[in-house]
Amino acid sequence: MKNAILVNYEYCTGCHTCEVACQKHLGLEPGKYGIKLTQIGPDQISERKWQYEFVPVPTDRCNLCAERAEAGKLPMCVQHCQAGCMELGPVAELAAKMGDGGKYALFA
Numbered sequence: 372m373k374n375a376i377l378v379n380y381e382y383c384t385g386c387h388t389c390e391v392a393c394q395k396h397l398g399l400e401p402g403k404y405g406i407k408l409t410q411i412g413p414d415q416i417s418e419r420k421w422q423y424e425f426v427p428v429p430t431d432r433c434n435l436c437a438e439r440a441e442a443g444k445l446p447m448c449v450q451h452c453q454a455g456c457m458e459l460g461p462v463a464e465l466a467a468k469m470g471d472g473g474k475y476a477l478f479a
C-alpha cells in the first residue's frame with residue numbers, strides 16, 4: 372500500500388526543524404530542500420478572523436525516507452517535529468483522519 376505524509380498544520384509552529392532535519396539527512400547544501408516550510412498570511416479574512424499558518428511541503432527530493440522505513444524507523448522530519456504534527460502511513464489510513472474539521476495537508 373502506498374505511503375504518504377500527513378501534516379496537521381493547525382499545530383505547526385513554523386520552527387523549521389523538519390526542514391533542517393531533512394537537509395541533514397539528504398546531505399543538502401543551504402537553500403536546497405527535501406521539505407520546505409511555507410507561510411500563509413497573516414491575512415485578514417474578515418473583520419474578526421485572521422489566517423496565519425505554516426505548512427511544510429515536501430519537494431521532489433523527498434522519497435518518504437524509504438530506506439529508514441525499511442529499517443523500521445520514522446522519517447527524519449517526522450521524528451524531529453516537536454509539535455508531533457507530522458505522520459507517515461498508508462494513504463487511505465491517513466486520508467480517513469482528515470474529516471474531523473482540523474487543518475490537514477496530505478502528501479503522497
Ligand code: SF4
Binds near residue numbers: 394430432433436
Ligand atoms: S520523509 Fe525524509 S526525505 Fe521526505 S521530507 Fe521527510 S526527512 Fe525529507
Ligand code: SF4
Binds near residue numbers: 383384386388425453
Ligand atoms: S518541525 Fe513540525 S512544527 Fe516545526 S515547522 Fe516542521 S512541521 Fe512545523
